[in-house]
Amino acid sequence: MSDELEKLYQSTYTAVVRFLYRKVWDAERAEDLAQEVFVRALAHRPEKPRAWVFAVAANLARDEARAAVRRKRHLTLLKGDPIAQPAMTPAADDTVEHDEQMASVQEALNTLTPRDREILLLWDAGLSYPEIAAQTGLAVGAVGTTLARARRRLVEAHDRQQRQTGDHAAHS
Amino acid sequence: MRHIPEDELHAYLDQGLSRTQCVEIESHLADCSSCRASRDRIAALRDRTTSLLARLAPPRQIPPAFESLRRRAAEEASQRRRRAHVAAWAASLVAAVGFGWTASSVIGTRALANPEVVQSPPPVPRAIAASAAEPGPDSAPARGAPAPTAPAVARPERVQRAPAQVVSRPARPSRSAKDSLRAAMLAVLDPAPAVELTQLDDSRSRNAGEFDGMWRTVSWDGARAEAGERLPHIDGLRVLKVQVQAGEPGKRSVMVVAQQLSSGQVIQTIEGPASDVSQLLARRAMSGVDSVVLRGDSLTRSAGGDHAMAMQLGDDRMLAITGALPSDSLRAMIRRLNAEMRSK
Numbered sequence: 001m002s003d004e005l006e007k008l009y010q011s012t013y014t015a016v017v018r019f020l021y022r023k024v025w026d027a028e029r030a031e032d033l034a035q036e037v038f039v040r041a042l043a044h045r046p047e048k049p050r051a052w053v054f055a056v057a058a059n060l061a062r063d064e065a066r067a068a069v070r071r072k073r074h075l076t077l078l079k080g081d082p083i084a085q086p087a088m089t090p091a092a093d094d095t096v097e098h099d100e101q102m103a104s105v106q107e108a109l110n111t112l113t114p115r116d117r118e119i120l121l122l123w124d125a126g127l128s129y130p131e132i133a134a135q136t137g138l139a140v141g142a143v144g145t146t147l148a149r150a151r152r153r154l155v156e157a158h159d160r161q162q163r164q165t166g167d168h169a170a171h172s
Numbered sequence: 173m174r175h176i177p178e179d180e181l182h183a184y185l186d187q188g189l190s191r192t193q194c195v196e197i198e199s200h201l202a203d204c205s206s207c208r209a210s211r212d213r214i215a216a217l218r219d220r221t222t223s224l225l226a227r228l229a230p231p232r233q234i235p236p237a238f239e240s241l242r243r244r245a246a247e248e249a250s251q252r253r254r255r256a257h258v259a260a261w262a263a264s265l266v267a268a269v270g271f272g273w274t275a276s277s278v279i280g281t282r283a284l285a286n287p288e289v290v291q292s293p294p295p296v297p298r299a300i301a302a303s304a305a306e307p308g309p310d311s312a313p314a315r316g317a318p319a320p321t322a323p324a325v326a327r328p329e330r331v332q333r334a335p336a337q338v339v340s341r342p343a344r345p346s347r348s349a350k351d352s353l354r355a356a357m358l359a360v361l362d363p364a365p366a367v368e369l370t371q372l373d374d375s376r377s378r379n380a381g382e383f384d385g386m387w388r389t390v391s392w393d394g395a396r397a398e399a400g401e402r403l404p405h406i407d408g409l410r411v412l413k414v415q416v417q418a419g420e421p422g423k424r425s426v427m428v429v430a431q432q433l434s435s436g437q438v439i440q441t442i443e444g445p446a447s448d449v450s451q452l453l454a455r456r457a458m459s460g461v462d463s464v465v466l467r468g469d470s471l472t473r474s475a476g477g478d479h480a481m482a483m484q485l486g487d488d489r490m491l492a493i494t495g496a497l498p499s500d501s502l503r504a505m506i507r508r509l510n511a512e513m514r515s516k
Contacts, residue, residue, distance in 0.1 A: 010238070018230065027231055039248065098227075147179075151221040154221055155224070
């Protein structure tokens with residue numbers, strides 16, 4: 001059982017981190033939560049571990065979002081403390097470009113309804129239609145419909161943004 | 173001829189259809205150029221989505237060894253067992269105290285007729301005597317709080333200020349006799365090692381300045397209710413004592429939580445307004461300071477064998493941890509604590 005979990009861990013850990021990252025937008029936190037998910041899986045020994053792992057990840061991310069809202073004050077680490085340093089500091093130009101690209105997709109993703117977004121992210125994390133259906137309570141037949149809509153809207157929102165940025169650049 | 177709906181083509185490309193459905197679609201596609209065009213368009217849309225989402229990826233990290241997660245799971249399981257143990261123990265304690273309370277009310281009535289009991293109450297530890305001075309709704313057992321620290325309910329400040337209230341008030345003999353009996357009972361039942369925040373108390377009595385807030389010992393549940401998420405503690409360690417310094421109204425109070433490591437050593441975590449916490453640390457350091465080392469913004473002070481490590485949180489708040497441990501251990505702990513508090 002725990003061998004099966006270990007295999008699952010090797011094959012999906014990165015996908016779980018990415019899935020969480022797209023919800024909490026904090027790489028370190030996403031890693032922490034992903035590890036928490038697998039620690040819990042070891043304790044619970046779920047029957048369908050892959051679907052279970054993503055379901056728990058989604059719950060943790062939701063709790064995290066709620067806590068973030070509640071937490072008015074942000075605990076900032078001391079400057080000068082090693083933990084406070086960013087994990088990676090790539091070359092400045094790359095970073096800016098990467099950040100901009102990321103921000104535009106993030107913004108496009110935010111235009112989707114929570115349900116469409118969830119299903120798109122679950123699909124992108126590698127879940128099958130039946131797994132997505134089981135997790136979201138959607139009928140299997142409705143997963144394709146939802147994904148069709150979500151994909152179209154994501155690309156449309158992104159293209160719209162690119163056009164606006166282009167117009168803006170042309171005017172300035 | 174019916175064309176294939178768009179969502180079915182998505183499902184087809186996503187391999188979300190049954191074998192039979194796939195065969196149907198494939199045979200239709202072979203004959204229908206319009207649907208083939210749709211399929212290609214949707215395949216492109218799919219690829220586009222995937223490549224857009226691929227940008228939303230955190231910097232790739234090497235996953236920790238699965239073995240480390242296994243160890244963590246095992247540790248957490250044993251902690252859960254230990255907590256269940258403590259909960260059962262606390263429940264039995266509450267029952268025992270309840271019994272003692274009932275019994276004392278019976279004996280207390282008799283004590284009315286016996287003035288000698290009043291004059292010489294049995295010797296009990298000071299903290300316990302203090303708890304006897306405050307029976308009733310303030311005491312943790314009466315609240316039914318199943319905390320390991322439940323019997324150590326004390327209001328040392330009040331006792332120090334007005335000791336006359338406790339001992340020399342013959343006008344209310346029954347209360348005093350009842351209390352001392354109950355106190356003796358609690359002293360027997362109290363299994364927690366007597367951990368006193370001696371430096372806190374000493375420095376306060378020596379130097380009753382502006383930092384002279386009232387210190388209360390509260391039950392874990394009481395403290396939880398009061399402080400909520402900002403109650404500083406390290407998950408999984410046994411809680412010995414929780415003290416709260418009531419500030420002025422409207423001002424946030426300082427919280428001190430004493431916890432015991434499995435090695436038996438005691439650490440205290442402190443959280444509160446930065447000025448109050450640093451003052452507290454400074455006072456404690458005064459009682460036997462060897463050195464004051466400022467390292468970045470976190471400071472290490474030695475007070476006797478005790479080290480303290482403090483960390484500034486946002487909005488003028490400070491988190492500190494003290495204990496007779498190497499400063500490296502304290503540093504590791506305060507980081508863990510900080511991370512835990514951030515995660516809540």
